[in-house]
Amino acid sequence: MATSVSWNDIPDIALISIYSSLLDKDKLNVACTCKNWNRLFSTAKLWRHRRVVFDAKCSEETAEREIKFLNRFGHCLNRLTLNLGRPTFKSCLSISKSLECYLKRLCGCNDISIRELDLENLHMEQHWHFILSRGRVVTSLCKMIRRQKFLEAVYMAGARARLMDGCRILDALAKGRARNTIKSLYMEDFFETNMFPFRCPRYVNAMSKFLALEELHINYRYISAEILRNIANTLSRHFHNLSVVLEGDVRGIEIQPDAWMEFAEKCPLADVGAYLCTTILRGNDLRSAFVRGIPLNQLYLTSWARIDETEQRLSIFLRHLGNMYNTTLENFAMFFEHHEHIDADLLYMLRKCRQIKDLCIQARLSADTVVNIMTLQHQGKLSLRSINLTIPGLSSDDWHQIDQEKERLLTNVTDFAHIGPNEFGSSIGGSTITIDGVGPADEIPDGGDDGAIFNFQNIDVNVEISDDENDIFQPPALDHEDDDDFLM
CATH class of the missing domain: 1.20.1280.50 (Monooxygenase)
Incomplete structure (x- = not known):
């Protein structure tokens, strides 16, 4: 009952x-x-987390509401996300003034301890063409940042700031009170497109001032031998992760092997991860930035090119990886729609890079290649803990061949395995493996991060504001007895 x-x-x-x-x-x-x-x-x-969106329609109301939130719950706040929407000629002035008002009040609250700050996709290159409004935004941000004593993570990816504006923000971070506390800095696409900030002394000086930095996510064209040397000399005991995005032609700005070797020697705990879109490097040698000495731990490759645009480049690059990073590469992901035949070259790389633990591939491979990868794992020539092979284009006979071998060969994969025609399995010639009774592989979340920089919970703050400023974030006192029968 x-x-x-x-x-x-x-x-x-x-x-x-x-x-x-x-x-x-x-x-x-x-x-x-x-x-x-x-x-x-x-x-x-x-x-704990607040996402504040200053949109074109009601930026003043947003500032008013969020100031009331600071007064009521500011002492609880430790993660702040700022989104400035898509300002237009008519709204940029209003948004910049509202932001200035809000940040001024934030600076006046001594009981607020922000630990994570996210400047969510500012896109200043696209939306903030008006000098006075843009200057007001940057000035307000810099004043607020300088006062933060407990910042640990700052997310600035996609800001697309002008060189001087970006340097001002970095100066505020590196020379403010948080210079001793910031551990994570995310600044992919922080500057305008085709900008090479490492040529600016002010930028280099700001990047050398962080004293507790542990991980840096950045574009390849934002770093140089000098910046690597500064990191190695200042953060040798702290720094452990450098994530680099190669998003354009790097010919002429390649970092030489001796700089990477010095970096690896002075920062023995540091790993380097790289994200590379081969389509963007169309016509260029993919190997140019991948020189000897990089402590490359993770590599993410992707492309949306036609087959003739990647002809022979990918095969050569895979063999290059196997020869250069056979002792360091532990995570390898590759997502391709069209490419030349890479079966032999992929197997060559895997035989060389025996330290790979996480393998994720979406590409056209033969059934024999899939079986060979499983065989290498079974023979102990690979130390994989997760396998995710998404193989389109195989016939039913091919999948039958794979099905006969997979359970016998992959019994020592302890984490996650998926081998099928698509990421979520398929009713046509598909194959999904169950590992240690934890359920189908397509139901197991992949712990990898497929190039995503941010994972914030979006909290809608569009709340109706009453005429009485005291009743927002302040529920009325209840006079009735604590009797829940009225809920039934």
Whole structure:
């Protein structure tokens, strides 16, 4: 017989989880339900992250609302996301003034300890062509950043700032109070397209001032031998991850092997990850930036090119990787729609790079190549803990051949395995493996990060504002008895 459970018996942790999935307006409504739920409304965990969107329609109202939030829950805030929308000629002035007002109030709150700051896709190159408004935005950000004492992670990817504006923001980070606390810096596409900031002394000087940096996500054309040397000399005991995006022609700005060797020697804990789109490097040698001495640990390759645009380049590049990074490469991902025959070259690289632990490939391979990869793992010539092979174009006979071998050969893969025609399996000639009773591989989340820089929860802050400024983020006191029967 089912037993009734009082609403009062619901654990706080469950109620907090429910609160966390609600919009601000719904949180207020829930808080007005009963005294117990009203009590949990002020739980600090509910207000740790705030995403503030200054859009063209109601930027002033947004600033007013978010200032009230700071007054009520600012002491709980430790992760702030700022989004400036898509300003136009008519709205950029309003947005910049609203942001300035909000950040000024933020700077005046001594009990706020922001640990993560996300400047969400500012796209200043595209949207902020108006000098006065752009200058107001940059100045406001710099003033706020300088006052932060506890910043640990800053996300600035996609800002597309002009050189001087970007240097001002970096100066504020590197010379402000957070220079001793920032551990993670994400600045892919931080500057305008086709910009080479390492030629600017102010930029180089700012990048040398971080004293606690552990990981840096950056474009290849933002770094140089001098910047690597500064990192090695200043952060040798802290630095452990350099993630580099190659998004254009690097001929003439390649970092020489001796600089990488010095970096690897002075930062023994550092790993280098690289993201490379071969289409963008069309017509160029893919090997030019991948010189000897790079402690390359992760590599992500992708392309949307036609077959004639990558002819013979990919095969040569795979063999180059096998010869250069056979002792360091541990994670390899490759996503291609069209390419030349690479079966022999891929197997050559895998036989050389026996330290690879995570292998993810979407490409056209033969059934024999798939079986050979599994055989290398079975023979102990690879140390894979996860395999994800997405192989289109194979026949039913090919899949039958693979099915006969897979369970016998992949019994020592401890984490995740998927071998099939697409990432989620298929009813036509597909194959999905179950490992250690944890369920089908297509139900297991892949722990890899396919080039994604940010993973923020988007919280909608579009809350209706009442005429009384005191009732926002302040649920009314409840006079009734703590009796939940009225909820039934």
